[in-house]
Amino acid sequence: IRDWVGRSNWGGRWGWAVITSDWAAMPVVIYWTAGIALQLGGPDVSLGTIVAFVSLQQGLFRPAVSLLSTGVQIQTSLALFQRIFEYLDLPVDITEREDPVRLDHVKGExxxxxxxxxxxxxxxxxxxxxxxxxxxxxxxxxxxxxxxxxxxxxxxxxxxxxxxxxxxxxxxxxxxxxxxxxxxxxxxxxxxxxxxxxxxxxxxxxxxxxxxxxxxxxxxxxxxxxxxxxxxxxxxxxxxxxxxxxxxxxxxxxxxxxxxxxxxxxxxxxxxxxxxxxxxxxxxxxxxxxxxxxxxxxxxxxxxxxxxxxxxxxxxxxxxxxxxxxxxxxxxxxxxxxxxxxxxxxxxxxxxx
Ligand SMILES: Nc1ncnc2c1ncn2[C@@H]1O[C@H](COP(=O)(O)OP(=O)(O)O)[C@@H](O)[C@H]1O
Ligand SMILES: [Mg+2]
Structure with a gap:
């Protein structure tokens, strides 16, 4: 069981972790490259544009995360469902025989x-x-x-x-x-x-x-x-x-x-x-x-x-x-x-x- 809970928790979390950290690192990368580009007198971009761009990117982050966690939840559920179906598929030991005997009044011997x-x-x-x-x-x-x-x-x-x-x-x-x-x-x-x-x-x-x-x-x-x-x-x-x-x-x-x-x-x-x-x-x-x-x-x-x-x-x-x-x-x-x-x-x- 511990194995299953473990699997269900880990299911999909790896991808999650990689993407989240990428996203968190993004502003740093953008500010850094933009800073260098401006100093070298590169393209004509104002500081305001860069800040706006970073906020936009962060704004996109939230819905993207919800989408991702939905994915994680689905994988978790699937892992658990699989376990439930395994139980349902177990053969039933006690079955009613065909044409069973019905007693309307049981004396109780x-x-x-x-x-x-x-x-x-x-x-x-x-x-x-x-x-x-x-x-x-x-x-x-x-x-x-x-x-x-x-x-x-x-x-x-x-x-x-x-x-x-x-x-x-x-x-x-x-x-x-x-x-x-x-x-x-x-x-x-x-x-x-x-x-x-x-x-x-x-x-x-x-x-x-x-x-x-x-x-x-x-x-x-x-x-x-x-x-x-x-x-x-x-x-x-x-x-x-x-x-x-x-x-x-x-x-x-x-x-x-x-x-x-x-x-x-x-x-x-x-x-x-x-x-x-x-x-x-x-x-x-x-x-x-x-x-x-x-x-x-x-x-x-x-x-x-x-x-x-x-x-x-x-x-x-x-x-x-x-x-x-x-x-x-x-x-x-x-x-x-x-x-x-x-x-x-x-x-x-x-x-x-
Ligand atoms: N579901 C089970 N699966 C396998 N062995 C069991 C199970 N239930 C009880 N046993 C074993 O059957 C023996 C009798 O158990 P039980 O009928 O509960 O004894 P009591 O009620 O007299 O204490 C014990 O050795 C117990 O370990
Ligand atoms: Mg007992």
């Missing part, structure tokens, strides 16, 4: 069947031999060390990536066979990265459900623990979000994103360490919002802190892309394996819990 995934054809698989069934309406918690493949597992459900082996199914249908619309309506993702638009709070929420009434917006915002905050702003729901508008904090933006997901009402929810970047007090508020969101949905929670996973219907421990353990909180404590060790470590870190 998610199943990983012998899933293998690699980011790189030659590299080691990031996920290998993953078999998990998440019954509709139940909750699955995924725990494990950083780099174990938890986020990757979560990304396979909304088809941000396609499996390289095995399959992921939704209500028994391979997600690769579903039409994009079904998949988009069925799976909601809440992660640390929230995407809000430079538009009002209401518009940001309506993005999820264009025909939502004001009452519905408020209800979703209340469930997401953000209504009181929005209502206290001078412009309320008309407050503009973003750089030039009101700057919401990370936790507030996240609760707005959760309110949006509540409006969208997807039967399957993937929560990827949604609260791990927040301070304890904000985390409690966001967690409450997430609990409201998770009720009656299939929920796959990727959790950093174990305090949030103990109530899950099923817990899986992922390690280096493989399932190390799975069971309920009690079963896994009983087993006294990886999960039990993680719980002990957490208890040491957070003695109050």
């Amino acid at each position: 998610v199943r990983f069947e012998g899933v293998e995934f690699r980011y790189d054809d030659r590299g080691r698989p990031v996920l290998d031999g993953i078999d998990i069934t998440v019954p509709a309406g139940s909750s699955l918690a995924v725990v494990g060390p950083t780099g174990a493949g938890k986020s990757t597992l979560g990304h396979l459900v909304p088809r941000l990536y396609d499996v390289t082996g095995g399959r992921v199914t939704l209500d028994g249908v391979d997600v690769r066979d579903l039409d994009f619309d079904t998949l988009a309506r069925a799976v909601g993702v809440v992660s640390q990265e929230t995407y809000l638009f430079h538009a009002s709070v209401a518009e940001n929420l309506r993005f999820a459900k264009p025909d939502a009434t004001d009452a519905e917006l408020e209800e979703a915002a209340r469930a997401a623990q953000i209504h009181d905050h929005i209502a206290a702003l001078p412009d309320g729901y008309d407050t503009v979000v973003g750089e030039r508008g009101h700057r919401f904090s990370g936790g507030e933006k996240q609760r707005l994103a959760i309110a949006r997901t509540i409006l969208r009402d997807p039967p399957v929810l993937v929560l990827d360490e949604a609260t791990s970047a927040l301070d304890t007090r904000t985390e409690a508020a966001v967690q409450e919002a997430i609990d409201a969101l998770s009720a009656d949905r299939t929920t796959i929670t990727i959790a950093h802190r174990l305090s949030t996973v103990r109530d899950a219907d099923r817990i899986v421990v992922l390690d280096s892309g493989r399932l190390a353990e799975q069971g309920t909180h009690e079963e896994l404590l009983e087993r006294d394996g990886r999960y039990a060790a993680l719980v002990r470590r957490d208890a040491r870190l957070e003695p109050t819990k």
